[in-house]
Amino acid sequence: MTDRIANAQLRGKVMSADEAAALIPAGAQIGFGGFTGSGYPKELPKALAARIKAAHEAGEDFTVNAFTGASTAPELDGVLAEVDGMGWRMPYQSDPTLRKKINDGTIRYTDIHLSHSAQLVAEGFCGRLDFAAVEATRITEDGSIVPTSSVGNNKTYLDMAEKVIIEVNSWQSLELEGMHDVWNGYLTPPNRPAIPITNPGDRIGDAFLTLDPGKVVAVIETEDPDRNSPFKPIDxxxxxxxxxxxxxxxxxxxxxxxxxxxxxxxxxxxxxxxxxxxxxxxxxxxxxxxxxxxxxxxxxxxxxxxxxxxxxxxxxxxxxxxxxxxxxxxxxxxxxxxxxxxxxxxxxxxxxxxxxxxxxxxxxxxxxxxxxxxxxxxxxxxxxxxxxxxxxxxxxxxxxxxxxxxxxxxxxxxxxxxxxxxxxxxxxxxxxxxxxxxxxxxxxxxxxxxxxxxxxxxxDYRAQLTEYYEAALASSKAKHTPHDLAHSFDFHRSFLENGTMRLS
Incomplete structure (x- = not known):
């Protein structure tokens, strides 16, 4: 993969996923790349999950806090959730194991508008960022990163993290280079300029992500595919x-x-x-x-x-x-x-x-x-x-x-x-x-x-809804938005008690 890691300094930091995972301490806050099952690191999370599982079996507390762009895939969200390896997660997820852990209270979850998440991290509301772990299709001669199949919050995580781990993935096409547009003009108020996009195809930035090569502590070579599920046939x-x-x-x-x-x-x-x-x-x-x-x-x-x-x-x-x-x-x-x-x-x-x-x-x-x-x-x-x-x-x-x-x-x-x-x-x-x-x-x-x-x-529900609306209209003194608060959640209550929203 020499042609994919063109920077000599970073080529000297190539190591296994297990060696890279060993650099991450308990309690670390990690900004993982990835968005909707694309462009996420694939080997590091699995190695980290194995390390966390071993720590738990030895009676040690070990979790990390995970930032992402959006949902990832079983090799990231799934494996860390399965070993109770996440203490906190943001901003969007879709993994069934992670969802279960969120709903039973094992994992704290902050649901954030995706356009807000990078700014909240940059302003420190989510605490310090110890590591950024991102995927690259290649590393350029000057140490810049060519992203793979997503950009997400990678720019902010690379900017804010104290240490960086890069997975260089040879499954991802080298011809992706030139598809990305990373704008570096997004500043905090009151210095924020207008975003100069007036047509969907306008390109306003760079085709790569820049970072300080000195922050990179590990480079992992992978060849793993993105893990999106097939779409169901259109019904x-x-x-x-x-x-x-x-x-x-x-x-x-x-x-x-x-x-x-x-x-x-x-x-x-x-x-x-x-x-x-x-x-x-x-x-x-x-x-x-x-x-x-x-x-x-x-x-x-x-x-x-x-x-x-x-x-x-x-x-x-x-x-x-x-x-x-x-x-x-x-x-x-x-x-x-x-x-x-x-x-x-x-x-x-x-x-x-x-x-x-x-x-x-x-x-x-x-x-x-x-x-x-x-x-x-x-x-x-x-x-x-x-x-x-x-x-x-x-x-x-x-x-x-x-x-x-x-x-x-x-x-x-x-x-x-x-x-x-x-x-x-x-x-x-x-x-x-x-x-x-x-x-x-x-x-x-x-x-x-x-x-x-x-x-x-x-x-099947039209008559029930009409009955509710007309009863609310008749009973409510305020006619602007009529509601009967005694029965507003009868549909939900019936489902929880009887398994159906059909009212008997």
């Missing part, structure tokens, strides 16, 4: 939701509120967003753009078809098949893809300026349009808010999508009152299920309630 509900959204966009174009090629697209990860991208692929739309968090399979298809001219993000979220495809064609794809630090990819200033169209998933929405995207029944953390708040609050049009029911119909995605609120009614413009679409723009609360129940609720 009928997802196709129906995608159809409603694309028809809605077409109506906006017809009324002159958007250009024919739409505005820059943002979407969360999952089956429904991929159904939307598949619908765009089959449409007659051209010259599309995207300003988002992650590059998904459907975006690669749109680039291949010549329909998507540029996609700006902070990471890939690709199935194994498409990750291989990206590696094989990175030289071509870097002409159309820009990977930025997440404090830029998710920055409200740029999102608002570009007029981004946001589309994100939800756990539930209430009849007035408040959305819960993080907590099941108000207390059980699912994954975290991620970047949905960054985009929703600042989008030109913000949409939330979900099947109308879950757990074989036992859960309604439309409820009388959201058990936890991540996105208020003031920020949510459109709600879509396979039942239909509710355009909430310009509507008063009572109008919103009728439209959400009629258009988005499943027929």
């Amino acid at each position: 009928d509900d997802s196709r129906a939701i995608a159809g409603y959204l694309l028809d809605f966009y077409a109506n906006e174009v017809e009324h002159g509120r958007m250009p024919k090629n739409l505005l820059p697209l943002q979407s969360g990860v999952g089956n429904i967003p991929n159904a939307v991208l598949d619908g765009l692929l089959k449409s007659d739309l051209e010259n599309l753009t995207s300003y988002t968090e992650v590059i998904q399979d459907g975006m690669v298809d749109l680039i291949d078809a010549g329909k998507l001219t540029v996609a700006s993000a902070t990471a890939f979220s690709l199935s194994p098949e498409y990750a291989h495809k990206m590696n094989e064609g990175a030289e071509k794809y870097r002409r159309s893809i820009v990977l930025r630090p997440q404090e830029i990819s998710n920055h409200p200033e740029v999102i608002r300026r570009l007029g981004v169209l946001s589309c994100n998933g939800m756990i539930e929405a209430d009849i007035y349009g408040n959305v819960n995207s993080t907590h099941v029944c108000g207390t059980r953390m699912m994954n975290g808010i991620g970047g949905s708040g960054d985009f929703t609050r600042n989008a030109y049009i913000s949409a939330f999508v979900s099947p109308s029911t879950a757990k074989n119909g036992a859960i309604s995605a439309i409820v009388p009152m959201a058990s936890h609120v991540d996105h208020t009614e003031h920020d949510v413009m459109v709600i879509i299920t396979e039942q239909g679409l509710a355009d909430l723009r310009g509507l008063a609360p009572r109008q919103r309630a009728r439209k959400i129940i009629e258009n988005c609720a499943h027929p």
Whole structure:
């Protein structure tokens, strides 16, 4: 791997993952690279987990605090959670073992807007950063790092950490070099300039991450692939939701509120967003753009078809098949893809300026349009808010999508009152299920309630929701946003007690 470690000083610090893990003491705070299963260190966390497990078996206390960009993969979040190796974690996660440990109280978890996380670390609110552990496709002659399949919070972690560990991964394509755009002009107020992005494809920084080579204590050579799971086949509900959204966009174009090629697209990860991208692929739309968090399979298809001219993000979220495809064609794809630090990819200033169209998933929405995207029944953390708040609050049009029911119909995605609120009614413009679409723009609360129940609720729950709303309207002295607080959470209470939100 000499060609991948061109700096002689850092080439002399190559060691095994076990040797590098031995440098990390109990209680260390570590900024790990990685975002949605891409570009995370893969060997160091496994070696660290083995060391922690051995310490626990010897009766010693040993945990570390883990910072990341977003979710990672089993080789990082999973292995450290399995050995109770994390004391604290931020800002977003999706690993089932880690989720269980968060919900049983073993691991403390701070859920942060992704655009805020780097600034909070830089300002010291999360304490000192002892180590940064990041992945590189190569190290340049001057010691700079060429990132791999994500940028995330790597810049801030490298800047703030006292010591740095680099995994140089030969599985990642050398042709990724030139795809990244790392801006060094993001200063703290009052010295912060405007971010000079006026088009999704604007490049404003460097193609590499800079650091002081003297901070590097270890370099690990790896050849491990990113571990994203294959996407599920697009089902009928997802196709129906995608159809409603694309028809809605077409109506906006017809009324002159958007250009024919739409505005820059943002979407969360999952089956429904991929159904939307598949619908765009089959449409007659051209010259599309995207300003988002992650590059998904459907975006690669749109680039291949010549329909998507540029996609700006902070990471890939690709199935194994498409990750291989990206590696094989990175030289071509870097002409159309820009990977930025997440404090830029998710920055409200740029999102608002570009007029981004946001589309994100939800756990539930209430009849007035408040959305819960993080907590099941108000207390059980699912994954975290991620970047949905960054985009929703600042989008030109913000949409939330979900099947109308879950757990074989036992859960309604439309409820009388959201058990936890991540996105208020003031920020949510459109709600879509396979039942239909509710355009909430310009509507008063009572109008919103009728439209959400009629258009988005499943027929099995429509009568229950209507009964609740009409009872609240009749009993509440305040008619602006009628609620019957004695029964606002009957749906959730029934699910916890009886396993279904259907009220007997």
